[in-house]
Amino acid sequence: MNTFGRTAVALTGAALVAVAGSGAANAQSETQWCTGGDLVISAHRMNKPSANATAHWMRFAPAEGASCKIGGSLSNVRFLDAGGRDMNIPLAGGQTGHYVEVPVGGIHEAAVYVGSQIQGPTVTPAYMLFNLPGQGSLGDLVLVAWPSSIGTIVRVGDVMEPVG
Incomplete structure (x- = not known):
């Protein structure tokens, strides 16, 4: 794989981590009601x-x-x-x-x-x-x-x- 391909894979992976991280932050802000x-x-x-x-x-x-x-x-x-x-x-x-x-x-x-x-x-x-x-x-x-x-x-x- 050339340098361009490795960079594209790295950027795609970073974007996926960022999206997953923002979902976790939203889940934390929506705290459930106590039972x-x-x-x-x-x-x-x-x-x-x-x-x-x-x-x-x-x-x-x-x-x-x-x-x-x-x-x-x-x-x-x-x-x-x-x-x-x-x-x-x-x-x-x-x-x-x-x-x-x-x-x-x-x-x-x-x-x-x-x-x-x-x-x-x-x-x-x-x-x-x-x-x-x-x-x-x-x-x-x-x-x-x-x-x-x-x-x-x-x-x-x-x-x-x-x-x-």
């Missing part, structure tokens, strides 16, 4: 903001090798006792209406903050049951162990990037 299998979800107690309040945060970490995005609010939130029965704890908002989509993958996580006012007795749920946000429909139904007591009126915030 229950993409996430490791856990609830954690935070320092009490006051004697009359509780604070918790939900950690949405990526499952091994997962990369996705999540945004919006949890739906159908219910607190369950150890036997799996609904404790009928009322929700009193908490959503800010500030919608963001949070990337989850590698070192990136998402969070939901849960607070309650203590205006009487506290209750100690064993679990929190909810639907993840979906795209145009409800997301997966998720059951998460709950770490400590709460007041009997609860506020559940929107999905956001963890604070701090």
